[in-house]
Amino acid sequence: MKIGIAVLGAGRWGVNLIRNFIEHPNSQVLAVVDPNRDSLMAVQKQFDFNELVILATDWSQVQELPGLDAVAIATPASTHYTLAATALQKGYHVLVEKPLAINLSEAIKLCQLAEKQQRQLFVDHTYLFHPAVDRGQRIIQQHQLGKLRYGYAQRTHYEPVRHDVDALWDLAIHDIAIFNTWLQQTPIQVRATGTIFPKEEVRGKKEEGRSKTEEGINQQKGLADLVWVTLTYPDGFQALIHLCWLNPDKQRRLTVVGSLGTLIFDEMSPESPLILQQGSSNRRGEEHNVCESAIAPGLTTSIPSREILSLEQVEPLRRVCDRFLTSVQTNTPCPTSSGDASVELIRILSALSKSLELGGQPVIPF
Structure with missing residues (x-):
């Protein structure tokens, strides 16, 4: 039925x-x-x-x-x-x-x-059902990146601009969900700073920009157009996220860097959304199978490789x-x-909003 x-x-x-x-x-x-x-x-x-x-x-x-x-x-x-x-x-x-x-x-x-x-x-x-996120999670769980060091993401575009939530609430939840899934952790501390752009600083022509009414709404509500987010996880891993809906360069890119390689999820890539770059630059003794660099004593390097990963073709x-x-x-x-899983993400967003209000002070999600 x-x-x-x-x-x-x-x-x-x-x-x-x-x-x-x-x-x-x-x-x-x-x-x-x-x-x-x-x-x-x-x-x-x-x-x-x-x-x-x-x-x-x-x-x-x-x-x-x-x-x-x-x-x-x-x-x-x-x-x-x-x-x-x-x-x-x-x-x-x-x-x-x-x-x-x-x-x-x-x-x-x-x-x-x-x-x-x-x-x-x-x-x-939706992103948690993306084949690239599934494959990326397996790669990290199999320790192909070695010791995870840090991550960063860019989620930007040139409009649409929302007037009920800021760029943080509109965009950040995707990357937070992916980082949490890949790391199998949730942040223990978050920070956020943001900017509201005056219309005349963003666009020259009236027909290309938001109306005065729309601009006034976002100014009055304090809805940030640009937000920088920092997430700190229990094991010390940090992720920096760049969010903006007034950026001429559309980006949908998330990266996790480890001691043995880097995993890149880039929706805008013409090749494949998921790329694995393997090769390391480590302090001697941190990993094996690398050679000592003549440029910096104590620093070891390996020749990087780049693998375009095939993914299941499903929406x-x-x-x-x-x-x-x-x-x-x-x-x-x-x-x-589930609703319960989503509550945890909203708990993080709420803490980030608090940090935004406090000018970037660290906040503990609770």
Whole structure:
């Protein structure tokens, strides 16, 4: 029996969810909800829905829809809590785009509500279903990088700019989730500094920039356009993350450096998103099978190699939707994307926000 789905939000990500649920043999899209009628018309044209699929401008119009089992939420982050809470209270399973909520207390309440209702709360942490993340985790667990030293990531682009959350909450959760997964640890201390760019410093022409209203909203709310994040893990590993939505150079790159090699996850790479560079530069005695450098006594080096890793060709979001449907069918949580797992990420983001408010002072997530 197919699982009846209502998708809330027909924007870029909502359209991707609709496509994947339509193509999945175990689901049936019963309704699409979006306040923008043009967006509804666009999905109607794109997917050629028959009259059985309801297109609604308000979630309340489909809450009692016969055959509805689950709700997928792809709306602005500030609306996630209210929509997800209502769906859970109505007895529906919920898939929600990251972040689960925009503050820790709301995220915890949603988890508690899902447990009370005995329904699945599944958060779309898409990158954790990416073949490159799976392969990278195996490489690190097999100690192919040697002793892990540090990591860094860049997640930047030139718009869209959100007006309900800052660049930290919009972008950082992906890289934090990947670092935590690869290291099998969570940070014990975090730091963040940020900048809000005045419009005239970012763009010269009015039509190329944000409107004065939009700029005013972000200035008033204190929504940082540029954020630098530092995560410190229990074993001393540190990760630095560069986040910006006003950067002309689009980057989606995460790197872990070890004593024997470096692992690079670069979505923008024309070759493969995952590259393993092996070769070391160590203090003598730290690792074996290397030769002493004549340039710096006591420093040993090895000839680097570069391997482009082959990966399974599968869309990560397709995996997300498949795992969500499995969770619904069995009514069991997915450890990777359960509400509880997402709460831990929001706990880290909340601590980073606190550090941002304190001008970059270290904060311990709790």
